[in-house]
Amino acid sequence: xxxxxxxxxxxxxxxxxxxxxxxxxxxxxxxxxxxxxxxxxxxxxxxxxxxxxxxxxxxxxxxxxxxxxxxxxxxxxxxxxxxxxxxxxxxxxxxxxxxxxxxxxxxxxxxxxxxxxxxxxxxxxxxxxxxxxxxxxxxxxxxxxxxxxxxxxxxxxxxxxxxxxxxxxxxxxxxxxxxxxxxxxxxxxxxxxxxxxxxxxxxxxxxx
Amino acid sequence: xxxxxxxxxxxxxxxxxxxxxxxxxxxxxxxxxxxxxxxxxxxxxxxxxxxxxxxxxxxxxxxxxxxxxxxxxxxxxxxxxxxxxxxxxxxxxxxxxxxxxxxxxxxxxxxxxxxxxxxxxxxxxxxxxxxxxxxxxxxxxxxxxxxxxxxxxxxxxxxxxxxxxxxxxxxxxxxxxxxxxxxxxxxxxxxxxxxxxxxxxxxxxxxxxxxxx
Numbered sequence: 096x097x098x099x100x101x102x103x104x105x106x107x108x109x110x111x112x113x114x115x116x117x118x119x120x121x122x123x124x125x126x127x128x129x130x131x132x133x134x135x136x137x138x139x140x141x142x143x144x145x146x147x148x149x150x151x152x153x154x155x156x157x158x159x160x161x162x163x164x165x166x167x168x169x170x171x172x173x174x175x176x177x178x179x180x181x182x183x184x185x186x187x188x189x190x191x192x193x194x195x196x197x198x199x200x201x202x203x204x205x206x207x208x209x210x211x212x213x214x215x216x217x218x219x220x221x222x223x224x225x226x227x228x229x230x231x232x233x234x235x236x237x238x239x240x241x242x243x244x245x246x247x248x249x250x251x252x253x254x255x256x257x258x259x260x261x262x263x264x265x266x267x268x269x270x271x272x273x274x275x276x277x278x279x280x281x282x283x284x285x286x287x288x289x290x291x292x293x294x295x296x297x298x299x300x301x302x303x
Numbered sequence: 304x305x306x307x308x309x310x311x312x313x314x315x316x317x318x319x320x321x322x323x324x325x326x327x328x329x330x331x332x333x334x335x336x337x338x339x340x341x342x343x344x345x346x347x348x349x350x351x352x353x354x355x356x357x358x359x360x361x362x363x364x365x366x367x368x369x370x371x372x373x374x375x376x377x378x379x380x381x382x383x384x385x386x387x388x389x390x391x392x393x394x395x396x397x398x399x400x401x402x403x404x405x406x407x408x409x410x411x412x413x414x415x416x417x418x419x420x421x422x423x424x425x426x427x428x429x430x431x432x433x434x435x436x437x438x439x440x441x442x443x444x445x446x447x448x449x450x451x452x453x454x455x456x457x458x459x460x461x462x463x464x465x466x467x468x469x470x471x472x473x474x475x476x477x478x479x480x481x482x483x484x485x486x487x488x489x490x491x492x493x494x495x496x497x498x499x500x501x502x503x504x505x506x507x508x509x510x511x512x513x514x515x516x
Contacts, residue, residue, distance in 0.1 A: 113374075117369065126360045129361050151375065221359070248322075
């Protein structure tokens with residue numbers, strides 16, 4: 096895929112070219128939205144909105160990482176979605192069945208490439224991490240999703256969340272520390288390589 | 304040994320990502336070697352980051368490709384389209400103003416003209432009606448008493464009534480000129496052509512992008 100050529104064509108209104116870029120990045124965009132929003136339907140809506148906004152605002156792309164630019168767009172779409180959800184706070188945080196009961200192993204965590212046992216373990220670990228992510232304030236969550244899950248560098252994250260670089264570093268540190276504390280409660284789910292120390296997380300002085 | 308502060312945690316987090324300056328890294332590594340609590344925080348941050356990085360990328364539940372409707376894309380129009388549209392609008396405007404001029408402004412002027420002529424005639428045949436008494440006032444006492452003959456001569460003549468058929472003719476709308484009809488026809492033809500061009504382009508565009516719907 097000649098990405099720069101596709102971007103140039105899309106900037107001139109070539110929808111086919113843009114759709115090839117969509118197919119290349121839609122998993123990245125959807126995954127980011129899912130980690131920030133924690134709900135598959137909302138994440139799908141935000142992803143679709145992000146691609147529409149991206150196409151309409153494509154002339155605002157001035158080079159650099161196109162993936163980072165798209166993730167910035169989906170971050171904005173997620174913020175919009177969260178604002179809407181704040182106005183209408185009736186959406187369940189966990190998938191529920193017809194009887195309004197929480198589904199034990201949600202469909203949105205399923206991965207067909209593993210054995211049933213592996214899948215259960217992976218699902219539970221992923222569920223635990225997602226649970227801890229959702230416990231973070233949204234501004235911390237967004238930074239940690241973009242930096243640690245999507246692998247953007249600090250400058251790209253700062254541009255995506257329109258925040259100074261120093262604030263990004265601070266939020267990332269706090270988010271990692273809070274996640275560490277939260278994940279201690281799921282110690283038995285963590286794989287050996289990631290097993291966290293079974294002790295209370297150190298409390299840095301002056302913590303707020 | 305001082306308790307680690309949040310400034311230390313931020314430095315450790317930045318160090319973990321390899322974004323700390325060389326000099327700061329050297330200083331921090333020296334502290335890490337001497338301070339197990341600081342090293343423990345570094346391990347915690349590293350563990351949390353590793354777990355986050357281990358999260359699998361979720362697959363999109365459907366394709367998010369855009370249809371022309373979703374993207375708000377309109378087909379490119381031929382260059383003749385804006386010309387046709389502009390010419391059609393211009394012809395319509397010209398027709399409107401000439402029609403307005405002939406049927407509103409002109410009859411009003413034609414109605415006003417006979418009324419003005421009638422006023423002038425009533426004031427004594429010529430100058431304004433107010434001028435005559437002012438000019439004659441100073442010499443009224445010097446003149447002999449008016450005789451019936453003189454009175455007859457000074458009396459204003461009876462206004463001649465304007466014939467009714469002429470009034471009716473003046474207030475009726477001007478006949479529809481042939482060139483106005485041509486202007487109207489031109490506006491309709493050009494406007495219709497613009498709509499036809501647009502419809503054909505839209506139809507062709509829909510056919511071409513049917514697979515994207």
